[in-house]
Amino acid sequence: QVQLVQSGAEVKEPGASVKLSCEATGYTFTSHEIHWVRQAPGQGFEWMGKIIASGGSAGYAQKFRGRLTMTRDTSSSTVYMDLSSLRSEDTAVYYCARMVVTARSPPHFDTWGQGTLVTVSS
Amino acid sequence: DIQITQSPSSLAASVGDRVTITCRAGQSIATYLNWYQQKPGKAPNLLIYGASSLQSGVPSRFSGSGSGTDFTLTISSLQPEDFATYYCQQTYSTPHTFGQGTKLEIK
Numbered sequence: 169q170v171q172l173v174q175s176g177a178e179v180k181e182p183g184a185s186v187k188l189s190c191e192a193t194g195y196t197f198t199s200h201e202i203h204w205v206r207q208a209p210g211q212g213f214e215w216m217g218k219i220i221a222s223g224g225s226a227g228y229a230q231k232f233r234g235r236l237t238m239t240r241d242t243s244s245s246t247v248y249m250d251l252s253s254l255r256s257e258d259t260a261v262y263y264c265a266r267m268v269v270t271a272r273s274p275p276h277f278d279t280w281g282q283g284t285l286v287t288v289s290s
Numbered sequence: 291d292i293q294i295t296q297s298p299s300s301l302a303a304s305v306g307d308r309v310t311i312t313c314r315a316g317q318s319i320a321t322y323l324n325w326y327q328q329k330p331g332k333a334p335n336l337l338i339y340g341a342s343s344l345q346s347g348v349p350s351r352f353s354g355s356g357s358g359t360d361f362t363l364t365i366s367s368l369q370p371e372d373f374a375t376y377y378c379q380q381t382y383s384t385p386h387t388f389g390q391g392t393k394l395e396i397k
Contacts, residue, residue, distance in 0.1 A: 212388055212389070213388040214388075215386045263333055274321055276324045276339035277326075278345070280333035
């Protein structure tokens with residue numbers, strides 16, 4: 169079955185960087201975009217950006233441009249999200265999600281990773 | 291960015307009740323509106339996509355409607371497992387913004 173498996177929890181100091189991974193299994197990796205969404209404690213969701221798995225091009229929310237980088241490794245069907253210059257407000261659970269796009273239906277996230285907690289604290 | 295206003299922010303209901311949650315977009319998004327359910331400590335689960343299409347495996351008591359700017363998620367007869375937080379999301383344009391969520395609690 170389709171699965172997205174994310175890397176484990178991270179604790180970082182302010183100013184540091186964090187690199188999270190999201191391994192895709194059960195489908196053709198290059199057929200779908202992977203998006204990243206985060207959820208601060210007790211809050212709603214914030215869309216961060218996406219990567220097109222086939223070509224590797226990425227797009228980011230304006231808020232994160234300059235400190236967010238998404239990459240992918242087709243040999244391992246893994247997407248990476250690198251967020252730099254961390255601050256306390258970046259403390260959140262980070263999710264990767266697979267986007268499904270078909271001729272018959274608008275885009276939607278049908279599969280999500282289990283989430284990775286990133287804590288930014290000195 | 292397209293703003294999504296979801297209401298109510300919380301709702302208390304009983305098993306067997308019919309409940310409705312609404313989302314309003316700041317501009318027309320056609321039917322590019324999805325609904326997710328989230329339980330504590332878990333990732334979201336897709337319920338409805340394209341405003342009204344039921345995701346495979348989701349019980350038929352869940353339904354969605356709307357187009358343009360106004361959308362509705364309806365649960366026809368609440369079951370104990372339905373008490374969770376519900377979010378809408380637009381995928382008309384990036385950033386793919388979400389509603390603020392509706393926490394559905396037991397009355």
